[in-house]
Amino acid sequence: xxIGEQKTLKEIMDNLSGHGSILVAGCRSCVAICLAGxxxxxxxxxxALRIHSDLEGLNWTVGEVTLERQCxxxxxxxxxxxxxxxxxxxxxxxxxxxxxxxxxxxxxRVVPGLNTSNMGAxxxxxxxxxxxxxxxxxxxHLTGGVCPIxxxxxxxxxxxxxxxxxxxxxxxxxxxCAWDQIYQSLKRLDRLKLMEDVIPPKSWIxxxxxxxxxxxxxxxxxxxxxKRAKEGLE
Amino acid sequence: xxxxxxxxxxxxxxxxxxxGEIGPPMSSNxxxxxxxxxxxxxxxxAFNLTDNQTAIVRMSSLASxxxxxxxxxxxxxxxxxxxxxxxxxxxxxxxxSALGVRNLLCLSGDHQTFGxxxxxxxxxxxxxxxxxxMLRRMRDESKVWGDTDIKEAPRVYLGAAAxxxxxxxxxxxxxxxxxxxxxxxxxxxxxIFDMERFERYMxxxxxxxxxxxxxxxAGVVPLKSLGAARYMKNKVSGxxxxxxxxDRMKGAEDPKEEGISICVEQIHHLLTIExxxxxxxxxxxxxxxxxxIVERAGLLPRPVL
Numbered sequence: 001x002x003i004g005e006q007k008t009l010k011e012i013m014d015n016l017s018g019h020g021s022i023l024v025a026g027c028r029s030c031v032a033i034c035l036a037g038x039x040x041x042x043x044x045x046x047x048a049l050r051i052h053s054d055l056e057g058l059n060w061t062v063g064e065v066t067l068e069r070q071c072x073x074x075x076x077x078x079x080x081x082x083x084x085x086x087x088x089x090x091x092x093x094x095x096x097x098x099x100x101x102x103x104x105x106x107x108x109r110v111v112p113g114l115n116t117s118n119m120g121a122x123x124x125x126x127x128x129x130x131x132x133x134x135x136x137x138x139x140x141h142l143t144g145g146v147c148p149i150x151x152x153x154x155x156x157x158x159x160x161x162x163x164x165x166x167x168x169x170x171x172x173x174x175x176x177c178a179w180d181q182i183y184q185s186l187k188r189l190d191r192l193k194l195m196e197d198v199i200p201p202k203s204w205i206x207x208x209x210x211x212x213x214x215x216x217x218x219x220x221x222x223x224x225x226x227k228r229a230k231e232g233l234e
Numbered sequence: 235x236x237x238x239x240x241x242x243x244x245x246x247x248x249x250x251x252x253x254g255e256i257g258p259p260m261s262s263n264x265x266x267x268x269x270x271x272x273x274x275x276x277x278x279x280a281f282n283l284t285d286n287q288t289a290i291v292r293m294s295s296l297a298s299x300x301x302x303x304x305x306x307x308x309x310x311x312x313x314x315x316x317x318x319x320x321x322x323x324x325x326x327x328x329x330x331s332a333l334g335v336r337n338l339l340c341l342s343g344d345h346q347t348f349g350x351x352x353x354x355x356x357x358x359x360x361x362x363x364x365x366x367x368m369l370r371r372m373r374d375e376s377k378v379w380g381d382t383d384i385k386e387a388p389r390v391y392l393g394a395a396a397x398x399x400x401x402x403x404x405x406x407x408x409x410x411x412x413x414x415x416x417x418x419x420x421x422x423x424x425x426i427f428d429m430e431r432f433e434r435y436m437x438x439x440x441x442x443x444x445x446x447x448x449x450x451x452a453g454v455v456p457l458k459s460l461g462a463a464r465y466m467k468n469k470v471s472g473x474x475x476x477x478x479x480x481d482r483m484k485g486a487e488d489p490k491e492e493g494i495s496i497c498v499e500q501i502h503h504l505l506t507i508e509x510x511x512x513x514x515x516x517x518x519x520x521x522x523x524x525x526x527i528v529e530r531a532g533l534l535p536r537p538v539l
Contacts, residue, residue: 203353210347 001030001121002094003128004037004114006045012090013052015111019088020059022049024113025079025101026066027093034128036114037092039066045092045113061086070097076104083108118150136206136213142194144185151178157199159183236373236419237391239336240308241280241512243539245420245449250505251512252533253310253422253451254278254524256302258293264301267293270521271305277525278515279536280308280337282422286317289349296326299335310393311335314343319359320368320379327369331388339393339422340365363416366394370417394418396450398435399428400472407438414448421448422514425455425466428474429503436509445509452504453514456523457493460484494527501531 006012016022024046032038046064053060065082068075070093083089083105091098095116102110118130133149139157140147149155153171160179163170167180186192206213222230236242244251254274259266267283274281281302285295299309311330313323330338342362346354360368368379369392376387394413398406410421426432432452439445457463460483467475479496486492497515504510513533517524528534 201353204355205347205353207355209354209356 001033001119002096002116003034003118003120003130004031004094004116005034006036006041006092006114007112009045009048009052012045012111012113013049016049016060016088016090019109021061021063021086022088022090023063023065023079023082023086024049024090025070025092026064027070027097028066029069029071031092031094031097031114032066033122035126037094042066042092045090049090067093067097070094071100073100073104076100080105134207135202135204137203139199139202142197142199143182144189144191144194146178146182146185148178148182151176151181157202159195237336237389239280239391240539241310241337241420242391244279244537245511247537247539249537250533251280251420251449251451252278252528252536253280253282253512253514254521255282255284255514255516255518256298256521257284257287257519258295258298260290260292262293264293267298267301268305271302271307274521274524275305275307276536277528277534280310282310282312282339282514282516285312285314285341285343286349287312287344289316289344289346289351291350296330296333296335299330300333303334308337309335310337310339312339312341313365314341315358315360315362315365316343316346316356319357323360323365324368324372324378327372327388327390328384331390336389337391337393338369339395340369340418341395362394363412366392366413366416366418391419392417393420393422395424396421397424397472398426398432399424399474403431403435406435407442407444410439410448411442411444414444418448420512421450423451423453424472425453425516426500426504427466427479428476429500431474433507436507440509445511449511450509451512451514452507452510453516454497454500454504455516455518456497456520456527457483457489458520459489459493460486462493494523494530497527498530501527501533 024042026037026042042064046062049062065079089110090113091101091110092113098110098112119132120128120130123129130150135149160177164177167177169175169177241251256270283295283298286292295311299311302309340362346356371377373387376384396410463480463483466473501513
């Protein structure tokens with residue numbers, strides 16, 4: 001899932017400067033799970049904005065809504081009547097959700113309330129770790145199911161660097177060395193031989209090196225007729 | 235005097251400056267640079283040494299610049315943001331200055347997917363405007379980015395590129411202004427074929443007073459053939475080649491001669507535009523023609539200071 005965390009209240013207030021009516025829009029998916037932008041956070045932040053407005057005499061009106069998913073147009077369209085009433089949407093979704101809202105409502109300014117951080121997983125209550133670098137060319141079959149692109153500070157592909165000590169990364173002793181974890185995992189899986197293969201330079205084309213990525217499933221695309229029929233049903 | 239380079243001194247004297255370009259070889263053999271430098275010496279005031287142009291691996295611009303210096307020719311070292319982060323950029327500037335390179339051109343660089351290393355991971359830690367900010371700070375404030383003092387600051391005259399032909403057109407002069415604000419001492423433009431558009435660009439630049447803050451050099455490329463003209467029109471992004479020029483090349487008995495004539499006419503035209511302080515001639519893989527172009531444009535002899 002996508003992990004994000006809320007911007008500081010001060011930054012959010014600064015970014016809203018000049019607006020009078022604000023819709024705080026949350027998202028019930030990833031950012032709700034990482035306690036950054038779900039229904040509860042929308043309520044707390046909206047209240048904080050109202051108090052700030054009262055204290056500063058700003059006369060803000062602050063509305064609240066939480067979408068099922070802010071990254072999908074079907075869900076986002078539903079808030080059109082609410083967006084029409086405001087001059088700014090404060091999105092508590094990840095960057096994908098915030099951009100989807102802006103695309104659908106191009107004449108209303110969308111301000112991000114979160115910093116989108118990474119693709120990760122909840123480790124334990126209150127702790128989320130990055131797991132995937134989204135490089136578009138998965139190597140987990142070679143690395144014991146541990147991603148060296150996301151989890152090694154140098155994204156190395158041929159084993160731990162000289163800074164690995166007692167299973168810890170040289171960059172931060174609180175971080176496990178990804179390659180130590182890969183080694184232990186391959187040992188458990190009886191595939192340590194993989195550590196002996198030299199992995200050649202990787203292609204970064206499916207990663208960040210060719211502009212925004214696009215995946216298209218020709219078999220799933222709707223024809224123009226089907227699109228019209230679908231709109232009719234909606 | 236910021237760096238004391240030849241082109242800086244010429245600009246300061248109000249001379250119309252001429253620069254050329256030498257493409258480093260895809261080889262470790264320095265002879266092609268040495269030959270070009272000997273052949274071209276005296277026909278331009280400095281020469282750009284491109285930095286892995288079109289993202290094809292070539293001899294480094296720093297090494298190529300030093301080879302030029304050894305031949306007594308002033309280099310303008312190009313440095314792209316594609317291949318190096320801020321650590322490498324600052325380190326290369328310190329090294330270049332130590333070796334006597336006195337001009338550096340800051341560039342984003344062609345994307346690696348156009349070259350022979352398409353699978354590489356690009357860097358783009360900084361953009362070309364941030365690069366200018368950082369390198370100027372090293373020179374003028376003796377600081378490495380952050381706040382570390384440099385005992386002996388690099389001496390460098392800083393250049394930047396500008397493309398009046400990319401879109402949105404209305405933003406192009408704003409981007410030029412940002413480069414000036416970030417530290418550009420001189421500007422070399424993308425190859426100009428569409429004079430009308432360039433005139434509009436310069437008019438807007440003048441209305442902002444930019445022609446008095448930075449030395450703008452107009453870029454020209456001699457057309458070698460009809461195919462080259464069509465290629466630049468259709469395949470090179472951010473370049474406009476008017477149909478009238480394509481027609482001229484099409485109808486020419488000797489297309490090479492016609493290409494040179496067009497280039498010379500363009501330089502004559504550029505000389506009349508207020509705020510153009512020089513011309514940057516890019517004879518892509520046709521370096522030997524540079525002396526003829528400069529001579530026919532009436533720009534010889536080059537002033538010696």
